[in-house]
Amino acid sequence: MKAKRVGYYFSSLVLVLGLVTTKFCYADDLLQNYGWIHGSEKCKTNTDPAIEVLEYNPSIYILRENKCLSYEAPFIYVLIGEQSILLLDTGTTSDAAKIPLYNTIQKIIDQPKVAELPVIVAHTHGHLDHISGDEQFASDSRFHVITPNNEEFKNYFNLSNWPNETSTFNLGNRELTIIPTPGHHKESIAIYDKNTQWLLTGDTLYPGKIYIKDWQAYSNSIQRLANFTQQNPTSLLLGSHIEISKNGKIYKLGNHHQPNEASLVLTTKDLQNLNKQLKQTKGKPKKLELEKFTVAPISALQRLLSNILS
Numbered sequence: 001m002k003a004k005r006v007g008y009y010f011s012s013l014v015l016v017l018g019l020v021t022t023k024f025c026y027a028d029d030l031l032q033n034y035g036w037i038h039g040s041e042k043c044k045t046n047t048d049p050a051i052e053v054l055e056y057n058p059s060i061y062i063l064r065e066n067k068c069l070s071y072e073a074p075f076i077y078v079l080i081g082e083q084s085i086l087l088l089d090t091g092t093t094s095d096a097a098k099i100p101l102y103n104t105i106q107k108i109i110d111q112p113k114v115a116e117l118p119v120i121v122a123h124t125h126g127h128l129d130h131i132s133g134d135e136q137f138a139s140d141s142r143f144h145v146i147t148p149n150n151e152e153f154k155n156y157f158n159l160s161n162w163p164n165e166t167s168t169f170n171l172g173n174r175e176l177t178i179i180p181t182p183g184h185h186k187e188s189i190a191i192y193d194k195n196t197q198w199l200l201t202g203d204t205l206y207p208g209k210i211y212i213k214d215w216q217a218y219s220n221s222i223q224r225l226a227n228f229t230q231q232n233p234t235s236l237l238l239g240s241h242i243e244i245s246k247n248g249k250i251y252k253l254g255n256h257h258q259p260n261e262a263s264l265v266l267t268t269k270d271l272q273n274l275n276k277q278l279k280q281t282k283g284k285p286k287k288l289e290l291e292k293f294t295v296a297p298i299s300a301l302q303r304l305l306s307n308i309l310s
């Protein structure tokens, strides 16, 4: 009788684990193959939403701006904990009539147990396509916007030994690790979400053409991320843009239509490959073309633009 009962409990456990595993596998698989809205040849008559929202599960959302409205079409992440919510990046515009990020976030967090939680607004880095929506949140005290491009975020996330130390930040039963990743921008960070085992890499790593301002700092950051993913199970890497097709062609800068887009998802294997190639450059800037992305030192003109953007 006892054995039977244990057997029953065991098979129930297997069933539950099976369901949970299936759900997560399905979701990661879904994300890997997810076809994002990718702009249009006829943007003037385009009727796609200003922001596409993907609910991965009720506590994590991925948003993307419409490429017809902003060619950069950055991805924005919402992570919901039991005590607070993180909004990571705010996109390209303060114009809520054009891209209504504030209203979109309000709708997402209007759910039981979440509706009263404070929202921390932080950034992967301080370029304008990641911070310009901040103003949309300025008059609502529920949102705490961490000012980009100064020391505030380092203090907020307790990153005292920048860039050599990581720190942890808890949203309430949702532990995040903040990892400094200067290189593309001097104050870039990546965020690891222990619950999903996702690594959110901003513009430090994404499927596209990544330009690097400080090559040595970038090489060190990629080494730091590679070390981190060897010590912490990482299911996938998610950046802030897609700029490359499934067959490896980088789209023209400024385009509003990207048919046959590559997946947003990168893997730890992609990260390890990049780390290996960067090591071989021994700190000397050199364009590296990998299967899913290209890493290139910044040109003099881009450096000027980057300084203006930040």
Ligand SMILES: [Zn+2]
Pocket (backbone or CB within 6 Å): 072, 074, 127, 129, 130, 203, 240, 241
């Ligand atoms: Zn960007």
